[in-house]
Amino acid sequence: MIEINGLAKKFPVESPKKLSEQERKDPRLRGRHFHSVKDVSFHCEEGQVLGLLGPNGAGKTTTLRILSTALKPDKGEVSINGHNVLSDPTIARRKIGFLSSSTGLYGRLTGRENITYVGKLHGLGDSEVASRIADMADLLDMHSFLDRRAENFSSGMKQKVSIARAVIHQPELVILDEPTTGLDIMATSTVMAFIRRLKEKGTPVIFSTHHLDEVQELCDRVSVINVGETVFDGTLAQFSSLSDGRMHDSFLKTLNQTSDEEVSNVVNL
Ligand SMILES: Nc1ncnc2c1ncn2[C@@H]1O[C@H](COP(=O)(O)OP(=O)(O)OP(=O)(O)O)[C@@H](O)[C@H]1O
Numbered sequence: 001m002i003e004i005n006g007l008a009k010k011f012p013v014e015s016p017k018k019l020s021e022q023e024r025k026d027p028r029l030r031g032r033h034f035h036s037v038k039d040v041s042f043h044c045e046e047g048q049v050l051g052l053l054g055p056n057g058a059g060k061t062t063t064l065r066i067l068s069t070a071l072k073p074d075k076g077e078v079s080i081n082g083h084n085v086l087s088d089p090t091i092a093r094r095k096i097g098f099l100s101s102s103t104g105l106y107g108r109l110t111g112r113e114n115i116t117y118v119g120k121l122h123g124l125g126d127s128e129v130a131s132r133i134a135d136m137a138d139l140l141d142m143h144s145f146l147d148r149r150a151e152n153f154s155s156g157m158k159q160k161v162s163i164a165r166a167v168i169h170q171p172e173l174v175i176l177d178e179p180t181t182g183l184d185i186m187a188t189s190t191v192m193a194f195i196r197r198l199k200e201k202g203t204p205v206i207f208s209t210h211h212l213d214e215v216q217e218l219c220d221r222v223s224v225i226n227v228g229e230t231v232f233d234g235t236l237a238q239f240s241s242l243s244d245g246r247m248h249d250s251f252l253k254t255l256n257q258t259s260d261e262e263v264s265n266v267v268n269l
Pocket of ligand 1: 011012023032036054055056057058059060061062063
């Protein structure tokens with residue numbers, strides 16, 4: 001079980017001129033700081049998949065980077081199966097598999113070598129790494145390119161190898177930042193099937209996405225962030241019933257209720 005409570009993270013702004021026009025108008029810009037995440041809370045239990053939704057710039061990536069311990073929050077708590085992630089990041093890194101949208105592969109290494117390198121960093125032996133890669137090559141359909149250099153990989157190939165690399169140590173929790181962005185239909189369905197497989201094995205998965213069809217197909221829970229705050233956290237059924245099963249309308253409703261200051265009606269259903 002992973003529990004996130006009251007996360008907040010602000011970044012210093014060197015010069016407001018470097019911000020986008022939208023960010024300059026954003027209420028999260030206060031003085032010399034941009035409060036990207038102001039108050040985010042959700043939880044996910046064993047065998048559950050949680051979909052993290054929110055408009056561009058809402059604070060999803062910042063939240064996921066905090067969960068993965070890549071960023072330290074200013075406030076809030078994160079615990080995985082009772083372990084405080086923030087006070088013990090080394091243990092946390094062993095427990096978590098994180099697919100970041102920004103970490104690239106080593107182009108001069110093959111797909112297999114990229115995965116093996118991270119497996120070794122986690123202390124796995126040669127035969128363990130080899131057998132896990134063989135399993136994942138089946139599940140993620142990687143056989144045709146696994147032994148090619150990563151520098152010429154397509155987006156789908158890169159993403160599959162990155163996912164395999166993120167979970168080579170068989171983490172207790174998997175966090176995926178927009179795992180299907182930029183992928184074609186075939187690669188998307190392979191990645192979706194892989195997430196389903198993790199769920200069947202009991203591993204909780206948290207993933208951010210802009211695709212509501214993926215949420216409908218895979219998720220047990222939904223959490224929506226808007227302007228740095230959790231505006232909905234509940235089951236898929238509760239999310240869907242906000243608008244009689246119309247997912248897009250449910251999503252828009254959670255965002256509009258924020259501006260109507262009716263957040264309390266939808267949070268913690
Ligand atoms: N290191 C940083 N310094 C300053 N501002 C930052 C930093 N990281 C993120 N931000 C800002 O915080 C806000 C939230 O960013 P974040 O990447 O978490 O959003 P997101 O919900 O993942 O968006 P998207 O759906 O577009 O990926 C954005 O306005 C972003 O520019």
